[in-house]
Amino acid sequence: xxxxxVRKGQVVRITGMPNEMFRVHAIRFxxxxxxxxxxxxxxxAGPVVVSWNKQEIAIGRSLAxxxxxxxx
Amino acid sequence: MSNDxxxxxxxxxxxxxxxxxxPNVGKSVFFNALTRLYVDVSNxxxxxxxxxxxxxxxxxxxxxxxxxxxxxLNKEEVIARDIILEADVVVNxxxxxxxxxxxxxxxxxxxxxxxxxxxxxxxxxxxxEGLKVRSYxxxxxxxxxxxxxxxxxxxxxxxxxxxxxxxxxxxxxxxTREKLSQIHPPAGRREALLILEGDxxxxxxxxxxxxxxxxxxxxxRRERVNQIAARVINNTGRGTSFATRLGRWMLLPATGFPLLxxxxxxxxxxxxxxxxxFVIDHTLGLMEGHYEPxxxxxxxxxxxxxxxxxxxxxxxxxxxxxxxxxxxxxxxxLVLGIFLVVSVLEDSGYLxxxxxxxxxxxxxxxxxxxxxxxxxxxxGCVTMSLITTRMLGTQRERRIATFLLVLGIPCxxxxxxxxxxxxxxxxxxxxxxxxxxxxxxxxxGTFLGRFLPGWTSPLLIELPPLRLPRPKNVLKKxxxxxxxxxxxxxxxxxxxxxxxxxxxxxxxxxxxxxxxIPVTVNWLHLPPEMADVFIMGFIRKEFGAAFILNVPMLxxxxxxxxxxxxxxxxxxxxxxxxxxxxxxxxxLLIWFSVYGLAFFAGGVxxxxxxAFNAAGFLRLLALSTVVVFFLAAALIVxxxxxxxxxxx
Numbered sequence: 001x002x003x004x005x006v007r008k009g010q011v012v013r014i015t016g017m018p019n020e021m022f023r024v025h026a027i028r029f030x031x032x033x034x035x036x037x038x039x040x041x042x043x044x045a046g047p048v049v050v051s052w053n054k055q056e057i058a059i060g061r062s063l064a065x066x067x068x069x070x071x072x
Numbered sequence: 073m074s075n076d077x078x079x080x081x082x083x084x085x086x087x088x089x090x091x092x093x094x095p096n097v098g099k100s101v102f103f104n105a106l107t108r109l110y111v112d113v114s115n116x117x118x119x120x121x122x123x124x125x126x127x128x129x130x131x132x133x134x135x136x137x138x139x140x141x142x143x144x145l146n147k148e149e150v151i152a153r154d155i156i157l158e159a160d161v162v163v164n165x166x167x168x169x170x171x172x173x174x175x176x177x178x179x180x181x182x183x184x185x186x187x188x189x190x191x192x193x194x195x196x197x198x199x200x201e202g203l204k205v206r207s208y209x210x211x212x213x214x215x216x217x218x219x220x221x222x223x224x225x226x227x228x229x230x231x232x233x234x235x236x237x238x239x240x241x242x243x244x245x246x247x248t249r250e251k252l253s254q255i256h257p258p259a260g261r262r263e264a265l266l267i268l269e270g271d272x273x274x275x276x277x278x279x280x281x282x283x284x285x286x287x288x289x290x291x292x293r294r295e296r297v298n299q300i301a302a303r304v305i306n307n308t309g310r311g312t313s314f315a316t317r318l319g320r321w322m323l324l325p326a327t328g329f330p331l332l333x334x335x336x337x338x339x340x341x342x343x344x345x346x347x348x349x350f351v352i353d354h355t356l357g358l359m360e361g362h363y364e365p366x367x368x369x370x371x372x373x374x375x376x377x378x379x380x381x382x383x384x385x386x387x388x389x390x391x392x393x394x395x396x397x398x399x400x401x402x403x404x405x406l407v408l409g410i411f412l413v414v415s416v417l418e419d420s421g422y423l424x425x426x427x428x429x430x431x432x433x434x435x436x437x438x439x440x441x442x443x444x445x446x447x448x449x450x451x452g453c454v455t456m457s458l459i460t461t462r463m464l465g466t467q468r469e470r471r472i473a474t475f476l477l478v479l480g481i482p483c484x485x486x487x488x489x490x491x492x493x494x495x496x497x498x499x500x501x502x503x504x505x506x507x508x509x510x511x512x513x514x515x516x517g518t519f520l521g522r523f524l525p526g527w528t529s530p531l532l533i534e535l536p537p538l539r540l541p542r543p544k545n546v547l548k549k550x551x552x553x554x555x556x557x558x559x560x561x562x563x564x565x566x567x568x569x570x571x572x573x574x575x576x577x578x579x580x581x582x583x584x585x586x587x588x589i590p591v592t593v594n595w596l597h598l599p600p601e602m603a604d605v606f607i608m609g610f611i612r613k614e615f616g617a618a619f620i621l622n623v624p625m626l627x628x629x630x631x632x633x634x635x636x637x638x639x640x641x642x643x644x645x646x647x648x649x650x651x652x653x654x655x656x657x658x659x660l661l662i663w664f665s666v667y668g669l670a671f672f673a674g675g676v677x678x679x680x681x682x683a684f685n686a687a688g689f690l691r692l693l694a695l696s697t698v699v700v701f702f703l704a705a706a707l708i709v710x711x712x713x714x715x716x717x718x719x720x
Binding site: 043047052058 | 140141143170172173176177286290291294297320323324325328424427428429431432440441529530531532533534535
């Protein structure tokens, strides 16, 4: 399953981030493979907003489509 | 500013104190507090793009762009990294609410062996969110002094000033220590870490192969951050606040777009109605009714009004009359109004949410949602926002955003003048103006997005907590921005007026007017004097637009002149920035295509409008505009609600 298929409010564990640039950014933001995040919001056909602790980021749809996750 | 100039300003024996931290944690507030200088403070990542430096006692404080880590990922990181490598002391500012994010950079600095102090900022926000951070424990775990602060209200600043001189290197975790002991670059320990992490630039500088340990080092660091954060944060847990809920509504199309429209309408009421009509009436009346006659009668004592000097000082483009009246009676109040609005927007944290909301729409223009920030800031000042296009991910995005900004985003002074001109005309024209400028932007954006080679980076943006802007910061910022505007614009404006006066006195103005007749009269069907407007408009667009108020014309002609002028390149300053940011070739290409497009569109518009006007259909045209707007809005909403799997 990929991040763009997640439902609002669902808690997922990130299992794969193929985009190198994103991986570097994400680990600094505080997420890496294995992190557990909550899907806060899905802008219809737009970005997916995920959060962990008090941190929130919006991830564009095309990027969300290549991030693999599993239900937690 | 280059490193050399910093070097030159450090007194002998002085230390380089460098402020470092993630974006949007308040570095600039600390900079202002320590140096008593002023730099811009906002609530979105990326305000500080260059460095700023100032004195602190016998030492120097340097502000750096906010970054999430040091390497060569983007321009800000490169700037920040190079300043940090030269630092004597680092003041690392961390946001108490986002400790897990911010400590990553802190540990990277510690691993580099920097002598440092940590300012644990925004402890008030953390408390409001139900988080209590044990700063003494954090100090023990990191091994460097930690000072809790609330920089915007000055809390903890004095203690921080004392602790700067107790800065020391912190505890390095054993895995990293072992790796560091394996390499010894000539430059030293700081570079060693960056080389291990595979920084290509630093490796080359030291003549070593870039390391391959980044993933391992990052993972270890991330684990340690999580452990530290878990130990020092005491979550008293409270429900979601109103700000959090409001933040969510801003992101959903069903509530977000109406909110956006509401905000834009509010802005119009403040700038377009209160400032552009009420305030301007008074200030212009004051200048024209009292200031100008007083100056004229004073000057007339010494100089004949008809002489060359008299024309230059008090004539049609008088340096002491019209120049001063326009600057302080017309432009300054308008600019104050717009910067007030921009400051509130910047401080509230609303901009990144707009970026998320409109991401889907901007993808059609080959941009991601983040590009809305320079585009919105362009309504404040196009020149300044051209610089912020640097925060966009790829060259292609920067190129498109630059073109759109230069083509169709009117800056504050210009918007205000345009509003002032349109207010005096049939409301139909206002709709047509909006329709025309918007469609030019949409056409240009779609075209560029379609055909410009390269790729567009996907949106990845942090959503900062929504904050109620602090009136003190907003007023201070508005004041500084407006003051900078006057300081920068007044000499150019005066120079432009002087040029026009000289041209007029020497008879050259008539020459230029007749030279431009094929464009102004034949192509755009405007009076020959409009050449002045375009000359002035090249210097600064709003000065040109202000002249439109003066030249007697038909409403339709005023309208065509406004549209054409809006579409041309904003001002000399922005032209220079385009050349600086995009290079000469691309700059020239952008400049000429924008001018060509502007005059071409102006001519087409003239013929279209005349045809409709002759048939008495102007109102019908305006009505159809409204219909088209609603259809477009409906289409956008529809596209947003229909998931499009193929869209990239």
